[in-house]
Amino acid sequence: MYRYDEFDQTLVNQRVSEFRDQVSRRLSGELTEDEFKILRLMNGVYLQLHAYMLRIAIPYGALSSDQMRTLAHVARRYDRGYGHFTTRQNLQFNWIKLEEMPDTLADLAKVGMHAMQTSGNCVRNITTDQWAGVAADEIEDPRIWAEVLRQYSTMHPEFTFLPRKFKIAITAAGHDRAAVKVHDVGLRMVRNNAGEVGFEVLVGGGLGRTPFIGKVIKPFLPKRDILTYVEAVLRVYNQYGRRDNIYKARIKILVHELGAEKFAAEVEKEWAEIKDGALALDPEVVADVAARFIYPDYAPLEDNPPALARARKEDPAFAAWLDNSVANHKRPGYAIVTISLKPIGAPPGDATAEQMDAVADLADRYSFGEIRVGHEQNLVLPHVAQKDLLELWQKLEAHELATPNVNLVSDIIACPGLDYCSLANARSIPVAQELTERFRDHALARTIGRLHINISGCINACGHHHVGHIGILGVEKNGEEFYQITLGGRADEHAKIGTLLGPAVRYGEVADVVEDVVAAYVELRTRPEELFVDTVKRIGVEPFKERVYAAR
Amino acid sequence: MPLVKSGKIVEDQYVRIADDAPVPDGVAVIVSGARFLDDVETFAHRTAAVGVLWPNNRPIAELEPHLKRIALVALVFPGFRDGRAYSQARILRERYGFGGEMRATGQVLRDQFLFLLRSGFDSFEVSKQADAAAFVESTKTFDVFYQPTGDGRATAFRRRLGQAVRAARSEHRIEV
Numbered sequence: 001m002y003r004y005d006e007f008d009q010t011l012v013n014q015r016v017s018e019f020r021d022q023v024s025r026r027l028s029g030e031l032t033e034d035e036f037k038i039l040r041l042m043n044g045v046y047l048q049l050h051a052y053m054l055r056i057a058i059p060y061g062a063l064s065s066d067q068m069r070t071l072a073h074v075a076r077r078y079d080r081g082y083g084h085f086t087t088r089q090n091l092q093f094n095w096i097k098l099e100e101m102p103d104t105l106a107d108l109a110k111v112g113m114h115a116m117q118t119s120g121n122c123v124r125n126i127t128t129d130q131w132a133g134v135a136a137d138e139i140e141d142p143r144i145w146a147e148v149l150r151q152y153s154t155m156h157p158e159f160t161f162l163p164r165k166f167k168i169a170i171t172a173a174g175h176d177r178a179a180v181k182v183h184d185v186g187l188r189m190v191r192n193n194a195g196e197v198g199f200e201v202l203v204g205g206g207l208g209r210t211p212f213i214g215k216v217i218k219p220f221l222p223k224r225d226i227l228t229y230v231e232a233v234l235r236v237y238n239q240y241g242r243r244d245n246i247y248k249a250r251i252k253i254l255v256h257e258l259g260a261e262k263f264a265a266e267v268e269k270e271w272a273e274i275k276d277g278a279l280a281l282d283p284e285v286v287a288d289v290a291a292r293f294i295y296p297d298y299a300p301l302e303d304n305p306p307a308l309a310r311a312r313k314e315d316p317a318f319a320a321w322l323d324n325s326v327a328n329h330k331r332p333g334y335a336i337v338t339i340s341l342k343p344i345g346a347p348p349g350d351a352t353a354e355q356m357d358a359v360a361d362l363a364d365r366y367s368f369g370e371i372r373v374g375h376e377q378n379l380v381l382p383h384v385a386q387k388d389l390l391e392l393w394q395k396l397e398a399h400e401l402a403t404p405n406v407n408l409v410s411d412i413i414a415c416p417g418l419d420y421c422s423l424a425n426a427r428s429i430p431v432a433q434e435l436t437e438r439f440r441d442h443a444l445a446r447t448i449g450r451l452h453i454n455i456s457g458c459i460n461a462c463g464h465h466h467v468g469h470i471g472i473l474g475v476e477k478n479g480e481e482f483y484q485i486t487l488g489g490r491a492d493e494h495a496k497i498g499t500l501l502g503p504a505v506r507y508g509e510v511a512d513v514v515e516d517v518v519a520a521y522v523e524l525r526t527r528p529e530e531l532f533v534d535t536v537k538r539i540g541v542e543p544f545k546e547r548v549y550a551a552r
Numbered sequence: 553m554p555l556v557k558s559g560k561i562v563e564d565q566y567v568r569i570a571d572d573a574p575v576p577d578g579v580a581v582i583v584s585g586a587r588f589l590d591d592v593e594t595f596a597h598r599t600a601a602v603g604v605l606w607p608n609n610r611p612i613a614e615l616e617p618h619l620k621r622i623a624l625v626a627l628v629f630p631g632f633r634d635g636r637a638y639s640q641a642r643i644l645r646e647r648y649g650f651g652g653e654m655r656a657t658g659q660v661l662r663d664q665f666l667f668l669l670r671s672g673f674d675s676f677e678v679s680k681q682a683d684a685a686a687f688v689e690s691t692k693t694f695d696v697f698y699q700p701t702g703d704g705r706a707t708a709f710r711r712r713l714g715q716a717v718r719a720a721r722s723e724h725r726i727e728v
Contacts, residue, residue, distance in 0.1 A: 005712065007696045007708035007711065007712065008696075008708070010695070010696050011694065011696040011708075014693055014694045014695070014696070015694075017693065018693045018694070021693075022663065030682065035632075035661060038632070038633055039663055121633065121635075151698040151708065151709070152698055152699060154698055155667075155694070155697075155698070156698075156699055157638065157666070157667040157668075157670035157671050157699065157701060158635070158638040158639055158642055158667075158671055158699075158701070159635070159638075160635065160638075160667055161632070161633050161634065161635025161638070162635060235639050238635060238636060238638070238639045239611075239636055239639050239640075243634060243636075273647060277700075278700035279699075279700055284713060285709045285710075285712075285713065288709070288712050288713065288716070289709075
């Protein structure tokens, strides 16, 4: 965990005072709603269909148990007893009163939390691999760089009023769990021929109404240059990004219109002017940030303790959870545990205050007080001793937090949709709920294997439907909810935009269509190990289309 | 519209001249960038100060060769969500070393003051009287900064290193 020092904490406290003043100026009428809107957005406050929504920043998805308890407190004290974890590793509350926002933020600030830049046309929460620091396949801990970028981008005087929002993601692992190819800037930590670690820089990825996969504009960037280079990218974007049309204002459109090469050349020109300036990183500065990360004091433990093997044999339900939700840790004797927030029949990513408190207590007891949020809207306990897995599983079960469906068909990513969101055209949550009911049999889900369903309630694509193995997009036709289905998308290192299956279908037909698609896959795959996306890649969408639409 | 300089509301010494109006002698004027570039020589030989109002969608680099002849550059925020002029301001100050007055115009509200100061602005045509009156107070809200800009405020990154040096020194003193 990164531990705030007096500078970080002071800034968060001052931001609360500033926002308190802004809210009181709004309530007194000194600020118009139009003027206030930008200020509240910079503090994560949206006006939704029924109420204000507060989006709280969880920098790179890392939470301490105390922070999680504070979220539970906020859920109880200011909201309706639950919160919603998002695809950008943040948390949203949906029912907080505007008058109570400053107090909510003051309570959060006590544990170093805030809602800065979780909205607005600025650099948003920096996201990374939820397994950062513990993944067996990473080059180094990307959180150090996420933190350096967090500080750099916080209240940046030049880049707080960009053409549009700006999202940066980092991965340091071979397997990309941070979806860096669909971010405005994606950073992959790589090693060059000389053995030095640096960054491969991608720009212009993104979803929304015009999806693009990011393009590499710098194959290797030394660490000292990360901030100057990002500043050069932002400066080119701030000056030349389109501001005439909100739907064409993201950097991906600029990169697309200029072409990646020309864009890269503009960045190089700007970078040449600033690369040796005050923003170039001294190793001491990075070491100083790294020094405030606390690493667990791991015990010397053996892998696969005999008691674990026995428990696995004795209890098939435990074995199913182990196989599904537990991953290898880089330390022997430890494991990474994913906590599914996708119980059958519930809205994806929601957690009650009781569940948050339970996870906080379990983190203290079994995971050195540390919790992570993944972009798939699940939680992670990153440092669990293998010998404790049985006990942990039993306690998770008691709180309905042990559904063994991680990465399976019912592990659905969905936006809040028309149930909450003022932008939505269609509902997302009930579609997800219905699908989890259809695939509630875990044995069947295991037979189907890894399959990501992503649902967005409108073209803005908060549910990342373009990169779902099965993507579901809600649209509106003559006042009725319709859904477009895409197949074969993916957000990992082989990121790809899904292909449209055929005409949109009615709300009541979505689950049937998805079932037909899945049934077709099971018939068409060459062997059980061929994942859904691989089958789609091999044969295209036509065979699916024939089967799905033949009956309709 | 109140003008703020050095934290105070002051009288504007400049007169803004429309493109089709004659330029009066002996008074400090602000003219459009297009007009200035059309007639650089004439403006260069004026004794009274010349200010240039530069649009936010034209590269500021075009003004660079003439900066020595310009006493003031006014940059524009057509709406306060349009942040292009922040980049122009930093380039003017930090890259071209422009030392004259740099004025923020357009929709300029209290909640931008600190960002504007940090980007190099030193005069402000403030949209609301109450905001202008609260200028000094509203720029004191924050005293922690993460980005090195031309305003010289030390960043948290540097202050931490400074702290480490001071801590080492005080340890040494105790030993003595």
